[in-house]
Amino acid sequence: MPSVPTMQLHPDLPALLEKVHAIGRNVVAPHANEVDRDARFPRESFDALKAEKLLSSYIPSELGGMGLSISDQSKICEALAHYCASTAMIYAMHQIQVACIVHHTMHNEFFRAYMREVVDKQYLIASATTELGIGGDVRSSLCAVNVEGDTFTLDKQAPVISYAASADAILVTCRQSPEAGKNDQSVVLVRKENLTLEEISGWDTMGFRGTCSNGYSLRSRGDARQVFPGPYADIHRKTQQPYSHIVWSSLWLGLAQSAMNNARASVRAEARKNPGTLPPSALRLAELDAVLFSMRAGVQQCVADYHQRLLSNDEEAFSDFGFNLRVSNLKIRSSELVIEVVSKAMMICGIASYRNDSKLSLNRQLRDAYGAALMVNNDRILGQSSAIQIMQKGD
Amino acid sequence: MYADQIREIVAKHARLSTDVTALTNDSDLYAAGLTSLTTVNLMLAIEEQFDIEFPDHMLGRKTFGSIQALCEAVEELVA
Numbered sequence: 135m136p137s138v139p140t141m142q143l144h145p146d147l148p149a150l151l152e153k154v155h156a157i158g159r160n161v162v163a164p165h166a167n168e169v170d171r172d173a174r175f176p177r178e179s180f181d182a183l184k185a186e187k188l189l190s191s192y193i194p195s196e197l198g199g200m201g202l203s204i205s206d207q208s209k210i211c212e213a214l215a216h217y218c219a220s221t222a223m224i225y226a227m228h229q230i231q232v233a234c235i236v237h238h239t240m241h242n243e244f245f246r247a248y249m250r251e252v253v254d255k256q257y258l259i260a261s262a263t264t265e266l267g268i269g270g271d272v273r274s275s276l277c278a279v280n281v282e283g284d285t286f287t288l289d290k291q292a293p294v295i296s297y298a299a300s301a302d303a304i305l306v307t308c309r310q311s312p313e314a315g316k317n318d319q320s321v322v323l324v325r326k327e328n329l330t331l332e333e334i335s336g337w338d339t340m341g342f343r344g345t346c347s348n349g350y351s352l353r354s355r356g357d358a359r360q361v362f363p364g365p366y367a368d369i370h371r372k373t374q375q376p377y378s379h380i381v382w383s384s385l386w387l388g389l390a391q392s393a394m395n396n397a398r399a400s401v402r403a404e405a406r407k408n409p410g411t412l413p414p415s416a417l418r419l420a421e422l423d424a425v426l427f428s429m430r431a432g433v434q435q436c437v438a439d440y441h442q443r444l445l446s447n448d449e450e451a452f453s454d455f456g457f458n459l460r461v462s463n464l465k466i467r468s469s470e471l472v473i474e475v476v477s478k479a480m481m482i483c484g485i486a487s488y489r490n491d492s493k494l495s496l497n498r499q500l501r502d503a504y505g506a507a508l509m510v511n512n513d514r515i516l517g518q519s520s521a522i523q524i525m526q527k528g529d
Numbered sequence: 530m531y532a533d534q535i536r537e538i539v540a541k542h543a544r545l546s547t548d549v550t551a552l553t554n555d556s557d558l559y560a561a562g563l564t565s566l567t568t569v570n571l572m573l574a575i576e577e578q579f580d581i582e583f584p585d586h587m588l589g590r591k592t593f594g595s596i597q598a599l600c601e602a603v604e605e606l607v608a
Contacts, residue, residue, distance in 0.1 A: 315546065317562075367559070371590075453590035455565075521565045525572050525588050 158217035166218035173343035184256035198253035208384040215388030219502040220344025226381035231259040244359040260301035266291040278309035296347040319366035341501035383468035393479035469506035581606040
């Protein structure tokens with residue numbers, strides 16, 4: 135067995151996290167309720183994040199980015215989720231797209247130039263993976279990219295494209311040619327300028343309302359070099375799947391922690407009223423902290439494992455079934471624990487958290503928490519894991 | 530030395546989208562349609578046939594990626 139990896143963070147991360155928390159307190163939090171109520175894009179949050187060049191934080195420093203790692207991104211997603219889970223989710227989804235570009239096109243001149251452009255212009259990048267007629271299986275496509283000479287055309291019926299209307303580009307999965315099988319996929323970088331989006335469904339949900347994940351009929355064209363150099367299968371295995379589950383779990387952790395903070399504030403206020411007596415809710419608080427502890431441990435273990443695999447420069451490191459299982463377990467457990475933590479925090483805070491007009495309200499957090507198990511449904515992930523479970527010997 | 534037996538097992542259990550006779554020993558079985566579910570069938574059949582167990586550290590696409598890779602794995606485990 136390899137030794138247990140530990141998290142390695144960028145030396146500038148503590149200073150950067152202070153900035154993120156300042157943006158969170160001063161910009162993100164004040165607009166969070168409005169973003170949620172109106173189901174609108176958190177533009178103030180993203181103006182502030184762009185001003186700090188955070189949208190290119192994962193791009194290597196040789197191309198002008200900050201050169202942050204997955205460990206650093208995990209911390210940033212967690213921090214943002216304290217203030218607005220929709221903002222954190224959009225930031226996380228954008229970083230997944232950036233990671234697809236960074237991990238898979240570093241040797242490609244066109245994409246290197248594009249990464250410099252992302253740094254310069256602070257582009258926000260969205261993703262169109264699911265497709266009408268396919269269900270939620272992102273490893274199958276009906277639509278195909280059609281390359282003729284040095285241009286491509288690509289049309290897709292996408293039931294969900296988060297923050298599409300505010301994005302500068304969209305990564306679109308598709309069959310790699312009109313003749314290719316449904317699993318023989320490519321990814322294409324589509325620019326806003328060469329794209330038309332016709333809305334086919336809205337986004338009126340319980341939670342994560344600010345992600346504006348409407349459905350669209352997408353039509354695009356562009357330079358043939360915008361088609362990623364390798365097959366999507368490799369990108370999915372090495373980046374899309376592990377990176378998504380890690381950054382999502384990280385932000386669910388931040389969401390859970392914010393509910394825990396409300397619970398602490400409530401117990402502290404209670405204790406202040408009766409000095410010398412420990413309020414009964416303090417016991418519940420201790421119990422809740424233990425749940426949060428195991429949630430955090432799962433995130434940290436997976437982050438460290440994935441980070442080490444990325445540093446190893448070994449493409450085979452991502453096809454290890456045990457690693458796939460652990461990442462799936464992380465998504466499943468984190469998405470369940472976030473509901474548990476927010477619910478228990480409500481029991482501790484009492485009616486104050488149930489009210490909408492209270493500083494301790496957990497209305498938004500509770501609704502957001504319930505989305506976690508449903509986005510990339512846990513049952514789908516369990517289905518994939520169950521096949522691998524039969525193979526594992528447990529040595 | 531196990532290539533023929535493994536080829537037979539692949540034909541019977543891997544449910545590939547490509548005809549197994551069209552594959553060389555080096556052909557990528559995942560490109561030929563092997564999935565996580567059919568990998569399980571393939572592994573169970575090979576374990577049964579050769580009376581071996583694949584340890585967890587060998588469970589990856591590298592091991593199941595081609596007939597040649599499977600031969601090498603079986604040779605290692607039978608020894």
